[in-house]
Amino acid sequence: MTLRHMKIYVAVYRHCNVTRAAEELHLAQPSVSLAIKELEEYYGIRLFERMGxxxxPTEGGKEFFGYALHIVSLFDEMEQRVKNWDAVGNVRIGASITIGTQILPDLLQQLRVQAPEVRIEVAINKSDVIQQKVLENGVDIGLIENQIPHRDLCTVPFMRDNLCAIIPPGHPLEFEKSVSLEQLAEYPFLMRERGSAGREILDGCFEMKQLNVHPMMESASTRAIVSAVARRIGVAVLPYLLVKKDIQEGRVLQLQLTEPLERNLNIVYHRSKYLTGNMNTFIELCKQYGEEIGHE
Incomplete structure (x- = not known):
């Protein structure tokens, strides 16, 4: 079995189409079909089901893809590093919006000090998008909030964050020591977009409490929500890390929730990923950062 077979398989898997894979690889379609047939004969399993x-991919095909993808990517990395031995290494980092905004800049600064030669590539997006990038080898290491368990991912919690309620100064709830979600739901609710980690936690709590909450405003921008709260348009529940500065400056007021909503912030990487020295350095920096924040 050759690396060529692996590369062809990865392309066919991604496109679910032999013709498109052949075009991407600049190969004749019969050559691609033959390579898949040889793989199936070699391993004695069917890798794809033909549907018109x-x-x-079959279940066996999905399992094989995880190995093939990382064999191909590791080979490509080896080729680049060996052919350009004096060139610096890369670390590709993906982070959720909360972590990318509030935590990642400090971590990158520390990584620069410890590994000044490293080239860093960063992608910031919703947690589910970053998780998918890790699975598809689009990034080496992801930093995300609560994630969907996946057998191909190694997950290491490195710190905790909580969701907090925010209201404008002068709101009727201003002098409450703590509030429940039921109390907050009586006022216009401003929420992050569906698919964001914080929104998923909040929707789950509303469902458990059988609260039918229709947000007055949904936004992918935390800043837009905070500004709307400050202008007395409604109330919100957002990650504390994202609204800490606004609370300290008095733009909005924080209320303690009677039932705290906490979540892990996680380091994630593919179980088949070869972690370079710089990647391990970054992982250790994340753990140290979490420990320091936890002791403040």
Missing amino acids: RRIL
Whole structure:
């Protein structure tokens, strides 16, 4: 079995189409079909089910893809490093919006001090997008909030964050020592967009309490929500890390929730990922950062 077979398999899997894979690889379609057939004969399993013009991976095919993808990516990395031995290494980091905004800049600064030669690439997006990038080898290490368990991911919690309620100064709830979600739901609610980690936690709590909450405003921008709260348009529940400065400056007021909403912030990487020295350095920096914040 050759690396060529692996590269062809990865392309076919991604496109679910032999013709498109052949075009991407600049190969004849029969050559691609033959390579898949040889793989299936070699391992004695069916890797794809033929569905008309499309092909869909079997369960065995999905398992094989995880190995093939990382064999190909590791080979490509080796080629780049050996052919350019004096060139610096890369670390590709993905982070959720909360972590990317509030935590990652400090971590990158520390990484620069410890590994000044490293080239850093950063992607900031929703947690589920970053998790998918880790699975597809789009990034080496992800920093995300609560994630969907996946057998191909190694997950290491490195610190905790909590969601807090915010209201404008002068709000009727201003002098409450703590408030419940039921109390907050009586006022216009401003929420992050569906798919964000904080929104998923909040929706889950509303469902458990059988609260039918229709947000007056949904936004992918935390800043837009905070500004709307400050202008007395409604109330919100957001990650404390994202609203800490606004609370300290008095733009909005924080209320303690009667039932605290906490979540882990996690380091995630593929279980088949080869972690370079710089990647391990970054992981250790994340753990140290979490310990220092936890002791403040």
